[in-house]
Amino acid sequence: MSDEAATTGRSFLTPFNLIAAIIVIVGLIVTALRFTGGLASVTNLSDYNPWGIWIGFDLLVGVALAAGGYVTSAAVYIFGMKKYHSAVRPAILTGFLGYALVVIALNYDVGRPWRLPYPFFVQQGTTSLLFEVAACVALYLTVLFIEFSPAAMEWLGLKRARNLVVKLTLLLTIFGVVLSTLHQSSLGALFLIAPAKLHPLWYSPYLPVFFFVSSIIAGLSMVIFESTLSHHYFAAKMDEAHLKEKDTVALGFGKAASLVLAGYFIIKVIGISEGNNWHLLGTNYGLWFLVELLGFVGLPCFLYAVGVRDKNLKLIKWTAVLTVLGIAVNRFNVCLVAFNWHLPSEERYFPHWMEIAISVFLVTIGIIAYRFIVTRMPILYAHREYEEH
Amino acid sequence: MIYDASVCVGCRYCMIACPFEIPAYEYDKALEPRIMKCTLCYPRIAKGLLPGCVQACPTEALTYGKRTDLLKVARQRILKFPDRYVNHIYGEKEMGGTNWLYLSAVPFKEVGMREDLGITAAPKLTSGALSGVPIVVGLWPVLLTGIYAMSKRKEKIANQETTQAVAAAVEQANAAAQAKLAEEMAKVQKLKVKEIENAVSKALAEAAKPKEEVSDTSSAKAESKPSEEDS
Numbered sequence: 001m002s003d004e005a006a007t008t009g010r011s012f013l014t015p016f017n018l019i020a021a022i023i024v025i026v027g028l029i030v031t032a033l034r035f036t037g038g039l040a041s042v043t044n045l046s047d048y049n050p051w052g053i054w055i056g057f058d059l060l061v062g063v064a065l066a067a068g069g070y071v072t073s074a075a076v077y078i079f080g081m082k083k084y085h086s087a088v089r090p091a092i093l094t095g096f097l098g099y100a101l102v103v104i105a106l107n108y109d110v111g112r113p114w115r116l117p118y119p120f121f122v123q124q125g126t127t128s129l130l131f132e133v134a135a136c137v138a139l140y141l142t143v144l145f146i147e148f149s150p151a152a153m154e155w156l157g158l159k160r161a162r163n164l165v166v167k168l169t170l171l172l173t174i175f176g177v178v179l180s181t182l183h184q185s186s187l188g189a190l191f192l193i194a195p196a197k198l199h200p201l202w203y204s205p206y207l208p209v210f211f212f213v214s215s216i217i218a219g220l221s222m223v224i225f226e227s228t229l230s231h232h233y234f235a236a237k238m239d240e241a242h243l244k245e246k247d248t249v250a251l252g253f254g255k256a257a258s259l260v261l262a263g264y265f266i267i268k269v270i271g272i273s274e275g276n277n278w279h280l281l282g283t284n285y286g287l288w289f290l291v292e293l294l295g296f297v298g299l300p301c302f303l304y305a306v307g308v309r310d311k312n313l314k315l316i317k318w319t320a321v322l323t324v325l326g327i328a329v330n331r332f333n334v335c336l337v338a339f340n341w342h343l344p345s346e347e348r349y350f351p352h353w354m355e356i357a358i359s360v361f362l363v364t365i366g367i368i369a370y371r372f373i374v375t376r377m378p379i380l381y382a383h384r385e386y387e388e389h
Numbered sequence: 390m391i392y393d394a395s396v397c398v399g400c401r402y403c404m405i406a407c408p409f410e411i412p413a414y415e416y417d418k419a420l421e422p423r424i425m426k427c428t429l430c431y432p433r434i435a436k437g438l439l440p441g442c443v444q445a446c447p448t449e450a451l452t453y454g455k456r457t458d459l460l461k462v463a464r465q466r467i468l469k470f471p472d473r474y475v476n477h478i479y480g481e482k483e484m485g486g487t488n489w490l491y492l493s494a495v496p497f498k499e500v501g502m503r504e505d506l507g508i509t510a511a512p513k514l515t516s517g518a519l520s521g522v523p524i525v526v527g528l529w530p531v532l533l534t535g536i537y538a539m540s541k542r543k544e545k546i547a548n549q550e551t552t553q554a555v556a557a558a559v560e561q562a563n564a565a566a567q568a569k570l571a572e573e574m575a576k577v578q579k580l581k582v583k584e585i586e587n588a589v590s591k592a593l594a595e596a597a598k599p600k601e602e603v604s605d606t607s608s609a610k611a612e613s614k615p616s617e618e619d620s
Contacts, residue, residue, distance in 0.1 A: 040416035047413045050401035078533050080540030111399015111414075111422040123396045129515045130402045132522060170537065178529045182522055189518035196408035196506050208518050342503075 020364050027361025030354045034108055042354040048340060049349035051109075056335035057359050058105035060187055061328045062098050063137075064211075067219030068226070069095025069144055070173075070180040075256075077173045084252060086245045089151055089379045090230060091223050096144040097366045103141060105362055129189050136183030143176045154386060155377040162386070184215035191334055199338035201280050201289045204271040207334070213264045218327040220257040221300075224250050224320035234374055239381035251308055254316040257323065258304035265297045285341060292333060296326025390488070391431050394423045408484055408506050429453075429488070459490055466492060485510025 034042045045052050072091035075081045107113035115122075120138070125131050146165060153162035188211030195203050204210065227246055231238065238246075272278060280286045300323040307315035340348060374380055399422055404412045415422040430440040438444070443453040452459060463478045479491040483506050491497070498504050 034419075036419050038415070038417045038419040038422060043416075045414075045416060047404065048410060050404035050414060074533070078537045078540070080537070080544055109400075111397070111401075111418075112420070113398075115396070115398045118396055118398055127512055127516070127519070128402070129519060130400060132519060174530050174533045174537075177533055178526060181525050181529060185521075186518070189515060190402070190405075192515045192518055193402075193406045193511050194408070195514065196503065197405075205517070208521070 020368060023357075023361055023364045024368075026357050027364070030357050030361070031108070033354070034358070039109075039111075042352060042358070044349055044352040044355070046347075046349070048343055048347050051335060051339075052349055053336070053351045053355050053359055054105050054109040056332050057328070058109075058362060059102055060331035060335055062102045062105065063184065063187060064215045064218040064327050064331060065222050065324065066095040066098025066102070067180065067184065067215040068222040069098075069147070069219070070176045071216055071219035072223055073147065073173045074177050077169055078177070081252070083245060084249050086242045087223055087227065087249045087253075090226060090374070091219075092144065092147045093151070093370065093373060093379055094222065094226055096141075096148045097369055099137065099141045099144055101362045101366050103137060104365075105359075106137075108358055129186055129193070132182065132186045133190065136179050136186060140176065140179040140183055143172055143179060147172050147176065151373075151377045151379055154383040159385075180215070181212055185209065185212040187211050188334070191339070194339070197340055197342070198334065199280075199285050199341045200275055200277050201272065201285060202334050202338040204275060206267060206271050206274065209267060210264070210271065213260065213267065214327055214330060216260050217257055217264060217323060220253045220260070221320040221323040221327075224253050224257075224317060225324055228317045228320070230374070230380060233371075234380055237374055237380045241382065242380050247313055250313055250316050251311065254304045254319070255308045257320075258301050258308065261297055261301035261304065261323070265293070265301060268293055268297065285338060288333070288337070292326070292329055296322065296329050300326060390426070391428045392424055392426060394421075397424060399424075406511050408503065408511075409487075456488060456490070463490060463492055482508040484508070485513065 030042055039045055043052055043054075068091040072084065072087050076084050076088050106116065110116065116134070119125060119131050119134050146168070150162045150165050153159075153165070185208035188207035188209075191198050191203065191207055192205070227249060231243075231246060235243075272281070281290060300319050303315060303319040303322070306312070307319055336349065378386075399414075401412075401414055401424075403424060404410075404414060411426055413425040415425065430438075430442075433440060439453050440451075443451045452462065454462075460478065460481060463481075467474045467476055467478075473494055474492050475494065475496055477493075477497065479493065479497050479502060480487040480489050485508060491502070493500060493502075496504075
């Protein structure tokens with residue numbers, strides 16, 4: 001993924017492009033199989049396990065990791081932390097691409113994807129949590145698209161439309177936070193309906209709160225993680241403000257993440273108390289729960305704090321990776337590992353390689369789209385004509 | 390319960406929700422997969438017939454009827470044959486009550502039926518979270534606008550304070566500079582006066598000296614004159 005190839009397009013035979021091409025070809029083949037042979041031909045899903053990694057990873061992890069958009073825009077436009085302004089556009093772009101990929105992944109997973117608008121236009125099942133999920137995904141994807149559009153319009157030279165959308169920034173940000181609150185939490189609330197299937201250590205009436213609070217952590221950490229990657233691969237595309245604010249963003253967001261992780265740790269412990277599940281901590285599932293709680297919540301909370309105190313940017317960056325991984329572990333636990341825990345092991349689900357291939361395919365498409373956009377549109381730099389914003 | 394395939398998207402959330410693992414899915418169908426589940430032979434019931442399984446059962450192990458009637462029958466059977474049945478009607482209260490009711494001779498656990506399901510109906514488990522939606526929609530914008538207003542106000546006050554402080558500092562600096570300038574001017578004035586006095590006294594002293602030196606000193610006199618005019 002060299003900058004030259006990315007910016008000039010002189011040579012397409014870079015290692016990145018080759019690997020990406022292979023992944024895309026495999027992905028397209030599996031796509032064809034999925035839409036001709038049905039889910040049975042490409043997944044290990046069963047009547048006991050109706051949701052696999054396309055929900056556990058693509059939907060749950062994808063949405064959590066796309067939280068950087070609302071977290072950053074809220075920090076800058078609502079809380080007035082202008083020193084993080086340069087982080088807004090990359091975060092919004094990641095959020096937009098993340099949500100777009102979630103919707104694409106859903107098209108693979110549901111039986112009749114062309115009916116996805118049915119819950120709005122044909123028959124509204126408003127008592128179902130999945131209705132809320134659908135409504136929020138649809139609305140928030142739209143909001144993210146509008147929030148992202150100024151960058152595209154600056155690139156295309158649509159000055160008046162761009163200025164109009166920029167005037168809506170505050171309104172869109174507030175709308176985005178409302179929708180994200182509802183949507184992030186509703187993904188946790190989905191599992192409230194299955195107390196008989198989800199392990200008691202993960203099942204809690206606070207699931208929606210857990211999902212919402214941890215999405216803030218995911219958003220903050222993703223911004224740090226992503227800015228590190230962007231700086232590595234697209235430094236040439238960054239303007240002075242970005243390069244200068246990069247470390248400020250890492251320090252500030254690391255501090256915030258440490259605080260929110262501490263709060264999340266506490267409410268997770270309250271969750272154990274609420275269900276009085278202390279005795280389960282000694283079981284195998286309990287040990288795995290402790291790994292998640294101590295290793296992926298407590299540890300990053302501590303490491304972020306140390307990193308910020310010592311201004312150790314390297315530590316902060318690696319902690320961001322650990323935290324993002326931890327959020328993925330949590331979503332996998334709720335959706336797959338601790339779900340159906342009562343079933344005998346031969347009935348448990350493990351993804352088919354083609355399910356993994358589709359997930360990798362979608363992530364690759366996301367990276368390709370991100371690269372296409374940041375090498376062309378003013379994401380990592382301010383457009384010359386609009387610098388004063 | 391019946392199922393309308395014409396509006397089903399195929400999300401399979403019903404399968405997630407069902408604690409009895411009843412709904413099945415046509416995973417092998419690419420374009421029109423449906424959820425499969427017993428509807429108690431709804432088309433037959435509509436025609437006034439018994440469900441197929443009830444009609445076909447040779448030992449009448451299955452009974453069909455109104456739920457309230459079936460519960461009465463079940464209770465009577467348990468009372469009449471306390472040795473034959475466990476004292477529990479499975480499905481009467483489980484998950485809020487189901488339309489399949491079971492009597493058993495052995496504990497239900499032994500025949501693979503879960504007894505830890507609780508008595509809350511599934512929709513009630515999520516209705517609390519759903520009732521939070523309008524509250525978030527109503528309160529969040531108020532809260533967020535409030536935070537925005539506060540941060541904006543803080544910024545405004547900070548700006549005001551900065552401009553005020555800058556103005557005050559500039560004023561102070563100006564005053565100090567003025568004072569210093571005046572002081573310096575006074576000093577310079579004094580120096581000049583002194584210089585002139587010196588020059589004058591020097592000239593006077595020289596004028597009092599012998600005549601041959603006049604040609605030298607006249608230039609010095611000429612120099613000191615313009616400065617006299619300046620002041």
